[in-house]
Amino acid sequence: MKKTLLMLAAAAALFAACKPSTPDDPDNPGNDPQENNAPIVIDGVFDDWAALDASKVAVAKNTPNSPWTYARSMRVYADASHIYYFIEFDKQELAELMEEVKGDNGLPMRVNLNIDGEFTTGYTNYSLDGYDYIIEGSLAENGKWTSFDGTLHEWGWREAKSDYGWNEVLAYGSGLTWGAGEGNKYELAVDRKVFNRVEKLAEPKKIPDTFQTGLRFYTPGWGEMANLPNASVSDHEQGWAHLLEIKTNK
Numbered sequence: 001m002k003k004t005l006l007m008l009a010a011a012a013a014l015f016a017a018c019k020p021s022t023p024d025d026p027d028n029p030g031n032d033p034q035e036n037n038a039p040i041v042i043d044g045v046f047d048d049w050a051a052l053d054a055s056k057v058a059v060a061k062n063t064p065n066s067p068w069t070y071a072r073s074m075r076v077y078a079d080a081s082h083i084y085y086f087i088e089f090d091k092q093e094l095a096e097l098m099e100e101v102k103g104d105n106g107l108p109m110r111v112n113l114n115i116d117g118e119f120t121t122g123y124t125n126y127s128l129d130g131y132d133y134i135i136e137g138s139l140a141e142n143g144k145w146t147s148f149d150g151t152l153h154e155w156g157w158r159e160a161k162s163d164y165g166w167n168e169v170l171a172y173g174s175g176l177t178w179g180a181g182e183g184n185k186y187e188l189a190v191d192r193k194v195f196n197r198v199e200k201l202a203e204p205k206k207i208p209d210t211f212q213t214g215l216r217f218y219t220p221g222w223g224e225m226a227n228l229p230n231a232s233v234s235d236h237e238q239g240w241a242h243l244l245e246i247k248t249n250k
């Protein structure tokens with residue numbers, strides 16, 4: 001009997017030693033090594049995107065005659081644990097902006113998320129659908145790509161200002177997002193577990209299996225550079241379009 005217990009204890013110790021670290025380690029949020037089976041590794045190497053089942057990747061390309069030319073395309077792939085974005089930029093326009101950020105200004109981007117299945121509630125500027133959350137961060141610093149460490153903002157009532165607006169519900173350094181760029185391409189991950197555990201002001205509190213998303217791009221001084229997805233100015237005078245619908249691959 002005693003021998004059996006010892007063997008069980010030894011097996012338990014072995015199991016504990018082999019247990020892989022999880023990506024949401026609270027002592028080291030967002031910076032843990034991704035699991036070996038992660039479909040996308042955020043490393044500025046993009047061949048993992050080519051290896052995905054293309055039917056599971058949502059794509060929005062810059063529309064000819066849209067008001068913008070800076071962002072060429074966005075791709076989005078979502079699994080149960082993460083949402084991944086892959087962005088391609090116009091080389092020349094990117095190079096000019098990178099020159100501007102040598103003064104240590106950021107290269108801002110916002111990730112827009114509509115997660116409540118409603119298309120008329122939320123923020124209705126800059127897309128034809130109302131989105132409820134934005135993740136705001138910078139793609140570059142000092143003329144080089146940097147990891148996208150985003151802050152999360154929720155659309156809702158602002159008591160102090162007595163109006164509707166964006167309320168910050170998660171600060172920098174949370175591990176919500178991280179990214180890497182190389183050349184004129186950038187990849188980004190959103191950790192759904194970090195998002196889902198935020199104590200937000202309103203329901204729903206989780207990103208559902210099906211949701212909608214888009215991206216907005218800015219100059220270092222917050223001048224508007226591009227929206228994705230977008231529309232031709234003949235389809236919408238401001239080039240706004242519907243968000244990209246994402247179905248989680250489970």
Ligand SMILES: [Ca+2]
Nearest residue numbers: 041043045046
């Ligand atoms: Ca990669």
